Amino acid sequence: MRIVTGGELPVGADAVVPVEDARRAGGKIYFLKEVQKGEFCFPIGVDVKKGAVVVHAGAAVRAQDIGMLALLGIRELRVFSRPRVAIIATGNGGRLGLRASSKMEVVTGTDDGNCHRGRAPCRG
Numbered sequence: 001m002r003i004v005t006g007g008e009l010p011v012g013a014d015a016v017v018p019v020e021d022a023r024r025a026g027g028k029i030y031f032l033k034e035v036q037k038g039e040f041c042f043p044i045g046v047d048v049k050k051g052a053v054v055v056h057a058g059a060a061v062r063a064q065d066i067g068m069l070a071l072l073g074i075r076e077l078r079v080f081s082r083p084r085v086a087i088i089a090t091g092n093g094g095r096l097g098l099r100a101s102s103k104m105e106v107v108t109g110t111d112d113g114n115c116h117r118g119r120a121p122c123r124g
Contacts (some may be wrong), residue, residue, distance in 0.1 A: 006071055009041060016040035044073045 001010055002019075009016070014037050024029045047068070048054055053073065055065045061079060069077060 006067065014038060044071065045069055048049065 001013075003009065003016070015035050016039065017031055017033075017035055018040065021031060021033045023032065054068050055061065055077075061077065088112075
């Protein structure tokens with residue numbers, strides 16, 4: 001049976017033979033080297049210490065993160081897209097407290113003129 005590097009072993013398997021150490025001929029597979037029990041088998045989590053952070057919350061999930069999560073036996077991960085926000089001035093900017101600046105200012109206002117502001121540097 002073929003498995004990918006780092007893949008889960010089938011039930012009952014106790015060793016892995018690298019493809020370069022095996023040959024197929026006439027519908028049979030031949031091993032070119034002697035195989036020892038446990039060879040090329042590593043327990044889940046052997047790559048990290050218990051309690052170590054492997055993917056930080058809020059970080060973009062990269063290919064290597066997916067590989068590490070798979071090594072740890074984590075098959076599902078809750079993810080989200082970062083929201084994109086835009087403010088379009090429609091002429092009421094003065095009443096809501098908007099002003100031109102080199103920073104983006106997020107303003108939420110109510111009909112009675114109360115405003116809440118939060119600032120963040122603009123990103124291109």
